[in-house]
Amino acid sequence: xxxxxxxxxxxxxxxxxxxxxxxxxxxxxxxxxxxxxxxxxxxxxxxxxxxxxxxxxxxxxxxxxxxxxxxxxxxxxxxxxxxxxxxxxxxxxxxxxxxxxxxxxxxxxxxxxxxxxxxxxxxxxxxxxxxxxxxxxxxxxxxxxxxxxxxxxxxxxxxxxxxxxxxxxxxxxxxxxxxxxxxxxxxxxxxxxxxxxxxxxxxxxxxxxxxxxxxxxxxxxxxxxxxxxxxxxxxxxxxxxxxxxxxxxxxxxxxxxxxxxxxxxxxxxxxxxxxxxxxxxxxxxxxxxxxxxxxxxxxxxxxxxxxxxxxxxxxxxxxxxxxxxxxxxxxxxxxxxxxxxxxxxxxxxxxxxxxxxxxxxxxxxxxxxxxxxxxxxxxxxxxxxxxxxxxxxxxxxxxxxxxxxxxxxxxxxxxxxxxxxxxxxxxxxxxxxxxxxxxxx
Numbered sequence: 479x480x481x482x483x484x485x486x487x488x489x490x491x492x493x494x495x496x497x498x499x500x501x502x503x504x505x506x507x508x509x510x511x512x513x514x515x516x517x518x519x520x521x522x523x524x525x526x527x528x529x530x531x532x533x534x535x536x537x538x539x540x541x542x543x544x545x546x547x548x549x550x551x552x553x554x555x556x557x558x559x560x561x562x563x564x565x566x567x568x569x570x571x572x573x574x575x576x577x578x579x580x581x582x583x584x585x586x587x588x589x590x591x592x593x594x595x596x597x598x599x600x601x602x603x604x605x606x607x608x609x610x611x612x613x614x615x616x617x618x619x620x621x622x623x624x625x626x627x628x629x630x631x632x633x634x635x636x637x638x639x640x641x642x643x644x645x646x647x648x649x650x651x652x653x654x655x656x657x658x659x660x661x662x663x664x665x666x667x668x669x670x671x672x673x674x675x676x677x678x679x680x681x682x683x684x685x686x687x688x689x690x691x692x693x694x695x696x697x698x699x700x701x702x703x704x705x706x707x708x709x710x711x712x713x714x715x716x717x718x719x720x721x722x723x724x725x726x727x728x729x730x731x732x733x734x735x736x737x738x739x740x741x742x743x744x745x746x747x748x749x750x751x752x753x754x755x756x757x758x759x760x761x762x763x764x765x766x767x768x769x770x771x772x773x774x775x776x777x778x779x780x781x782x783x784x785x786x787x788x789x790x791x792x793x794x795x796x797x798x799x800x801x802x803x804x805x806x807x808x809x810x811x812x813x814x815x816x817x818x819x820x821x822x823x824x825x826x827x828x829x830x831x832x833x834x835x836x837x838x839x840x841x842x843x844x845x846x847x848x849x850x851x852x853x854x855x856x857x858x859x860x861x862x863x864x865x866x867x868x869x870x871x872x873x874x875x876x877x878x879x880x881x882x883x884x885x886x887x888x889x890x891x892x893x894x895x896x897x898x899x900x901x902x903x904x905x906x907x908x909x910x911x912x913x914x915x916x917x918x919x
Contacts, residue, residue, distance in 0.1 A: 482788045483513035486526030493521045502773050502878050506531055506802050516806065517786035519794075527776075527795035528785055531802035533809045533831045535786040539777065539796055541838035543785070547777035547796050549840075558655050558679060559721070560714040563843060570707070575843060577704050578715065581697070582843055587850055590629060594850055597624050598858040600636075611868035611889035618732040618855070622725030623649075625851055630719045631689055632696045645685065645720070651678035653722035656880070679717070686716045724844070727835075728851050730771035730881045731762075735856060736890055737874060738765060738816055740867050747818070752860040760821035762852060763829060768816060770800040770834035771881045800833050801878065863892040 487493065498505045498520075506529060509518050516532035530539050539547055548567045556565040563574040580586070601621045605612055623646055627633045635642045655675020669677075689698040690712055701712050739748050739761075751758040776797045783790050790796065805813035809831055811824060821829070835842035842848075859865075868891035877885040 479784050479789045480787060482517070482519040482528060482790070483515055484509060484518040484520055486519050486794075487521035490524060493524050495522055495524070498522060499879060502799065503801050503876075506799050510802065515786075516802065517788060522795060522797065525793075525795045526791075527797055528788075528790055530785065530796060530798040531806070532786065533803055533806045536798045536803045536833050536837060537831075538785060539798055540833065540836065540840065543783060544839050546780050546783050548780050550776060550778050550795075553776070554656050558652065558675065559718050560710065562711075562714050562718050564718060571840070573707060574711065574715075577706055578843055580704070581700060582847055584846070587846055590847070591850060591854065593628060594625060594854045595858075597621065597628060598855050600624075602855070602858055602862070605892040606863060606894040611891045613887045614736050614890050615729050615733045615883050615887055618736075619725050619729035621732075621855065622728035622851070625728070626720055626724050630697050630716060631686075632693055632698060641685075645682070648678040648682050648685075649720065649722050651675055652682060653726075655679070682717055682720075683713055686713045686720075690716065719844070724848065724851075726881045727771040727848065728855075730769070730883050731765060731852060732855055733883055733888065734769035735762065735765045735852075736859070736865065737867070737884075737888060738768075740865055740890060742866075745864075748860060748864070751856075756822075757818065758853070758856065758860075760818040762856065763821045763832070764816055764818045766832055766834050767804040767810070768814075769876070769882050770804060770832075772800065772834065773878050773882070774798045774800045774803075774833070775836060798833060801882075803831075803833055862894060864895055865890050865892045867891075 485492070494505070509520070509529070510516055510531055516530075517535050518529050518531075520527060520529060530536055545568075549565055549571075551565070551567070553565075559565060561570070563571055563578060566574065598621065601617070601624060605617070624635050627635075627642060627645060631645070633642055633645065652675050654671050655678075686698075690702045693699050693702075698716065701716060704712070706712055706715075738744065739751075747761065751761050774797055776795060779790050779792055779794045779796060782792050785796065804810070807813050809825070809828070810820065825831075830837065835845045835848070868889055872884075872888055873886050874884045874888060875886075876882055
């Protein structure tokens with residue numbers, strides 16, 4: 479086998495973490511061009527690391543060699559969430575996944591659609607009536623928060639506003655622990671971000687444990703009844719499910735969906751997506767391909783192995799970069815172009831080449847639920863509104879961490895339309911069909 483292109487540098491001095499986290503997409507593009515390949519090495523988090531930017535390499539890393547490349551037990555996710563199916567390895571991860579899968583079956587998700595529709599109606603119905611352009615990322619993040627807390631904790635914003643706001647604030651503080659230096663320091667009048675995040679986690683756990691003990695219906699009751707390995711597993715997973723991860727991912731994808739369909743030349747795309755649930759499916763696949771909400775994921779090599787035809791020593795890190803993988807020209811022709819039709823043509827049936835929410839045996843367990851959230855929100859927007867950038871000229875340059883979205887929050891104006899009348903009822907038919915259509919993977 480061949481030696482990995484690039485250099486792993488030397489301890490501390492050769493570390494490229496700052497450069498990577500400043501702009502991970504540019505970091506990888508420069509090295510792909512320099513090494514003329516989509517698998518290379520550098521030093522990240524002071525560890526020699528393989529960067530995987532091809533579909534083939536991603537599939538090898540996450541599917542074929544998932545038992546060799548393991549989750550890092552020392553990363554911040556473990557500190558902030560404990561032992562969950564996201565942070566554990568081996569048999570423990572498999573058993574947790576088996577137990578929790580029943581929460582996200584198609585049958586289970588059917589019962590959530592009415593609730594999701596009601597939240598979309600309440601949060602999105604007045605977008606055209608406020609007399610001003612909307613900061614869409616903020617609108618969609620609030621939508622995601624209400625969906626997550628209502629579904630997973632039985633807490634409705636309109637019924638328990640004070641508790642709802644407390645949890646929102648705690649979740650925000652907790653999230654900052656994932657993107658701050660892991661320094662637990664507290665002195666009079668000041669606490670580190672990580673220390674504040676740990677305090678927020680403890681308070682959230684108190685609320686969660688109360689729900690698990692006292693709620694007799696809904697998600698907390700179902701989760702509490704599952705055969706999990708220990709008494710803390712239910713509360714730790716519920717903390718994971720209500721975290722900022724889902725609202726931010728939903729806000730990221732809905733923002734990208736809204737922006738790419740805001741141009742005048744996309745009017746026909748919006749019309750087709752309104753009338754045809756299969757076409758809406760391809761639009762959402764293409765949005766996910768071009769603007770994945772998360773940059774990727776990291777693993778550690780448990781033994782000497784190979785990846786993409788290159789030798790990878792034991793102890794090396796491996797990080798897959800979803801943005802680059804989704805634009806691999808060997809798989810996706812015109813990789814930088816928004817072409818929903820590719821998913822009913824050349825790339826039909828290749829949804830499993832995407833890795834926005836992981837891939838293989840360790841992919842996100844809640845992907846289908848996120849699909850329900852996305853489709854309900856998109857169908858509501860398409861049936862109710864036309865929209866455009868306001869002002870028309872805005873800097874839509876994306877930042878990619880901690881989630882992908884334009885660095886300058888974009889603003890959009892919505893105009894209400896009644897497609898159920900103008901289209902002879904097709905919009906309502908499309909709504910029904912999308913609710914029962916295929917899931918985005």
